[in-house]
Amino acid sequence: MSRGKLLKQGSLVMEDNKPWALISEVGGQGYIEEVTDIMKQHFQIICLKDFLQNPLLHGPKIQAMFVWNALPAPKPALLSSLPSLRVVANGGVGIDHLDVSYITSLGVKVTNTPGVVSDATADIAMGLLLASARNIVEGHQIAVNPNTTHKQCRMGVEVTGSTLGIIGMGHIGSKIAQRGKGFDMKILYHNRSRRTVEDEQAVGASYHDNMDDLLKASDFVMLAVDLTPETTGLISHRELSLMKPTATLVNISRGLVVDQDALVKALQSGTIRAAALDVTHPEPLPRDHPLLGLPNVLITPHVGTNTYTTTRRMVQRMVENAVAALKGQTIPNEVKPK
Structure with a gap:
């Protein structure tokens, strides 16, 4: 087998070994297509609608949840179907839509993205x-x-x-x-x-x-x-x-x-x-x-962070926070329960 195929094969193995992350959707109220590449560098992503088609199959795989525009809503019913979840990474500063105390009581880290917005x-x-x-x-x-x-x-x-x-x-x-x-x-x-x-x-x-x-x-x-x-x-x-x-x-x-x-x-x-x-x-x-x-x-319809530059920065910070949480490293923007 050629070196190129070996590298390709190796990259596929790396792809398979990437942790899974649950996101809302691409397009609509979710992420613009241009920023999904940032998440895909470190995660195997699955949209909420695809996850809901077979939560028993996908739930145990998911270690990270990226919350964008308060979706997916990390309610107890959804969280209970994610036994391997370790981090909820929120896009934006406000975390009023997150029950931080409950989420952290499950042993799950919560993060946000101050500064970049x-x-x-x-x-x-x-x-x-x-x-x-x-x-x-x-x-x-x-x-x-x-x-x-x-x-x-x-x-x-x-x-x-x-x-x-x-x-x-x-x-x-x-x-x-x-x-x-x-x-x-x-x-x-x-x-x-x-x-x-x-x-x-x-x-x-x-x-x-x-x-x-x-x-x-x-x-x-x-x-x-x-x-x-x-x-x-x-x-x-x-x-x-x-x-x-x-x-x-x-x-x-x-x-x-x-x-x-x-x-x-x-x-x-x-x-x-x-x-x-x-x-x-x-x-x-x-x-x-x-x-x-x-x-x-x-x-205006809550468009304070709606620029390509800030959106990319937010997603990049979400990914950095999530990666740090999964690796057990110091999390740049961890949110602690009050």
Whole structure:
């Protein structure tokens, strides 16, 4: 047998020896085709629909689960069919859809991908802020409408020199502050703990221990917190009433951070000027939800990390975390139960 065939044969053996990983799907709500090659370098992958056709056959083989857009949902029924599972690798920072305590009680590691998503998420945050402030979507619709004969767009509000209040000054919040500084915005922030003086000086940010003070002073309130029991419903009737009537609420965290019924009333009554949301609850909203019919609301379908560059980085980090877990190495981004 030639050396080439031996190498080929060897590569096939290596392919057969790769650990199995369960993924949601390729295309649709799953992974774009361009990133599956990253997973296939280290794993034999199987899609959820194929797995469900014969879970008794495939279940014992699977050692890793890659969770993307909260799919496959690692519920107890699914986890019980994966006796060899050792790691659940989540794509993205938020892990509110994962029962970390339960999963880890099974001896399974949980990981996420902080850091690699921060720039893309901060970009969409500023994109939403700018688009809402300057009525960009409305302007586009007017410009392309065949019935348009003259400018009809509403006046916007100034971004440069305005006050940006960031609630949640983690890695993403800090990136948003950097971008706000580029627009000469005055940066206020509220966080569970104060950042270092060096961090504050880098973006010219002022700390507000009392969130109410930040709400009263901000022209734009940016939500960049994790979803936890403490942040669920963080912004409701009282908090919205503290904001300026000219202020805009921007949410790139999770839909449940905002009381949506309270937000609808605040937008309808003029309590606040506008809202720009990359997240809602549920996603997508029911087609008859009142938020969808308000002219002072801008909504995108949770696309904060949707760039080719960030998607590849996320999948690469998911794979690195999973490989480390299976090899018993230090996991770059392990999530511990609280």
